[in-house]
Amino acid sequence: MRTALATLPADPDRENEDFAAAAPGAAVLLDGAGVGGAETGCTHGVAWFSSTLGALLLRSITAHPVRPLAECLADSIGLVRSLHEGTCDLAYRASPTSTVVAARVGAGALEYLVLGDSSLLLADQDGGTTVVTDRRLDEVGKRLRGPVDALPTGSPEHAAALAEYRDALTGLRNRPGGFWIAGPDPRAAEHALTGTVPLESLASVTLLSDGATRLVDRFELSDWEKTLAVLDSSGPDELIRSVREAEDGDPDGRRWPRGKARDDATVLHWVLS
Template sequence: MSRWRARHSTLLLANWEGETTAVADRRLDEVGKRLRGPVDALPTGTPEHAAALAEYRDALTGLRNRPGGFWIAGPDPLAAEHALAGTVPLESLASVTLLSDGATRLVDKFALADWREVLAVLDSTGPDGLIRRVREVEGGDPDGRRWPRGKTHDDATVVHWPLS
């Protein structure tokens, strides 16, 4: 069995009018929704959950870097041909933020904040403050009953660049 981690990041672009645009490749999420039922039905950290998670990961392996699946550039540089790409005039931006999937959980997993609220936390307490809030929420649901997930805590990384 091959071990690999499927990750995605979100690029958060904020303009000077206070509007935010989140850019993320959600193809892995879409594939995962079709396959995650058995994983999400079990308490995180149990042997049954671990077995279901291993089956889920094996199923994902067959869909990696294939049409109808999702693309990860790490193991296959040709996957870059399927990447999301675009441009934004730098002078239109108030900030640029890159968040790993573990850092976006307040918005996309737990639905406890929106992107404006995330930016407010980042502007007031920085990346450490945002990650601390994510950890508090994760700690309140350690077995994943309220918010089913593969593991209690996910790696969380944030780069926040105010352009003022």
């Protein structure tokens, strides 16, 4: 098994809120939910939350190889909560959150978990691909983001509309009819997408934050088969470079309306064969 990892912050002067790591037979990727500098109630910040949760989750899924991934995630969320509930306001509605993707090999199968809008790309031995993405946030977002997409990215009007959009999203977080994401409440893990795939059928497994999937699911400049070809031939760095090239060619979001001109982008490509 071989693993290649690349990550790049949206802005070199800002903290990367993505986190990814791998251990023998396991990998995790988290995309911290930034709030554009708004108050979160947490003194540690979003990057601390995603990296701390990611490290604890990787430890849990490797230390307890037969325990379901959702239970490992719930335990890890509880541990993170215990680390900062004495210093931070975890009841604050904008408390830091994170997407989660986890994968683990065991008993002839790959077990996976996806929570939030990061993605898992499964490549089979015949070159076909299957993508697992939690679309609940996207479905909620489509109902709310019209005013954001109508304005040039980075303009004052866009910033104001984006703040209203994020505030509306926060009100739908971790509740029926909304979407689910890792935050202060371990019960969010119960709503993750989970499954298993026979290990013998797989050639590779790739974990991607939504900043790295933009070429496919937002810009529509590529598809998953082409993305896999880039990863296999040139690695995650080349995929992220292509994302940045597209973003920089449309800095105002005229061609591809979006909340952020650039986003943190992380790819963990795990070749099994």
